[in-house]
Amino acid sequence: MKKNFLADRFTREDLVPLEVIEDLANQYEDLINLSFGDSDITTNKNIIKAAFKDAKKGHTHYTKSLGDRELHQEISNYYKEEYDYSVDISEMIVVVGACHGMFLALSAVISPGDEVIIHEPYFTPYKSQVELVRGKAVVIPTYEEDNFEISIDALEKSITTKTKAIIINSPCNPTGHNFSIESILSIAALAKKYNLLILSDEVYSSFCFKEKFIPITTIEDMKERTITINSFSKNFAMTGWRVGYVLAPKYIIQCMNRINEGVCYTAPSISQRAALHALRLRKSAEAEIIKEFKKRMSYSYERLKNIPGISVREPEGTIYLFPSIKGTGLTSEEFCKRLANEAHVLVMPGNMFGHSGEGYIRIACTVEQKKLKVAFDRIEKFIYSNIKAPFI
Template sequence: MNTQQRSYLSETAEQIKPSGIRRFFDLATQMDNVISLGVGEPDFITPWNVIEASFHSLEQGYTAYTANAGLLELRQEISKYLRNNYEVEYNPENQVIVTVGASQAIDLALRAVLNPGEEVIVIEPCFVSYAPAVTLAGGKPVIVHTSAEDDFKVQPEQIEAAITSKTKAVIVCSPNNPTGTLLAKEELIKIATVIEKHDLLVISDEIYAELTYDEAFTSFSAIEGMMKRTILISGFSKAFAMTGWRLGYAVGPKEIIAAMTKIHQYTIMCAPTMAQHGALEALRNGNTSVQEMKTSYRQRRNFVVKALKDIGISCHLPGGAFYVFPSIKKTGLTSEKFAEELLKKEKVAVVPGNVFGESGEGYIRCSYATSLKQLDESMKRIDRFIHEQV
């Protein structure tokens, strides 16, 4: 008789590591007087007009399922919003799908396009879910590293060097999480040349598109010849301060959106109805709130980068999102050790850079989506901690 305990977990599920971001967030919530610069979430509450629109939809009885792809009215507004802001136009009838956050849109996109064993180029440092999502979709993530010397901007020749006969797609995130790096139009054009040459797809995560500070944002779909090759991912969490609403979207070639919708039908059915009505209001009348939040983020970014440099920490100026990614190499500590000791000794929660990939080792991610008062105090605590180390 076989007495060995049988495992009921899949090998894939067993091998995937839990999110390093959530680990430090969970640790921080168990302590008093902690300033959290960890989770990538606006400190603003959702604008009241959006909340009110959602309440009103409930009062009007909109509590049933929507179409699998989302409310047609919302898809029309998404199409209009992208056309007016980023000069890309999609048919709301068959090129737009509303999802449960941008994360689900990424998952759907990968599952819709990947065959077992096909490769996806993942540019690090990057959002923690990209490589696991590729693996869960049956693909193989191929990592390309960026460096602070290039402001964490990927070079076209790096992408080309990673391409094999099995390469299917490249995931691009600009502005980037965790580095805040924004790719300029001319840099996207150079990447697009490689994409075209090798007949690849691009999954372009543009969730931080509205939050750019010094240069205009360019959508990858707006690059000549790239609309037919791009699955554009975005949502309402970051710019509209709607993280808990869990609402995102994807736009792209109609055959890919159709495949994503089929998977969506069987796994989710549709995104929450009340959240979709809130998103309608956000797109129609949310720009003033977005601009106010953006102005505040720019002020905070400038404050934090200057404070870090005054402390003696190297940090590039991020072009977008709400993160800085400073180097802590001078302390001699690993990213993990630095974050653990900083939390324990000074009660400041940051995310170790290595959770975003190997090229993040020696860095930490600090979110400046918190008040200037909290940021000022956190910089004082980091300064004190740094000078104890060096």
């Protein structure tokens, strides 16, 4: 049967790398999955207990469309305590995860033909979301030899009369790079010079291993031109709760809210209560998770840097490593397919994150160290068993 009812833009038959990964994930019972960013850590029991206590009290109904007012206040308190930054509850909306927030934000600010600059390698949904709202994604590659730092010269040269916004993601999924303060200040300066909007994905802001994270919205004169997207998924191990938030000028939040009335109206009330308690318990709950991921990342880095054909940068942030596998002579997808089929370890191909991701793989350190050891033992055996061809 012909797919004649699909919108024209969805009739292509391209098999995306994500679908390849999903197929491989179901083939082996002993497979160790290091592909998706969903860890084996369960949400802190005190957060769960408090959220379900609230549910029994009656928090099982719609909240206000912008979100639970108590959660708004906790988010406001968080930014004041952590960054000495004031954000009013009218300048935020609670969303069903960061992807939902980014899509609502782009829907609110991008007109057909507007250009949105994205640094590559990039979180996969960015480009497709820009295109879904009829914008044009303009991709700027970053390179390992530059520590995946964005080139400010290349960024400025990419700005045209049609440029409306820049999406930044720091610490970055997939590279793990945390933009330097110099780069953040330079990006802010360009935004002000050319009257551009910044959409800042700060999902991994708690996972900065070398220096303190600085939200771009806190820089002087940037609040009026910054949309901040954040989530509780990673820093509180709450992926399944599907809850995040967006900070932006009041008029943008109001527009996002109008759009969301026809999408899902509001985030789940029980998830919002969990988010509220997560912020109140963050000194202990978040610290435990960050400590565990730092341990896993450090272990994985030490294992990877000694494997022939693979090179890797010391982790700076996120929960991912982005090693180069160029020394193996295989493409990213070839390497991932063979590793899954021969070693039963699943990782993401780098080309999934844009053309400049080719020659790399993304490893999510989402399992305990004991299991990571088994995974890297298998990777080593896989490499050494093929050491004559094509790896060395």
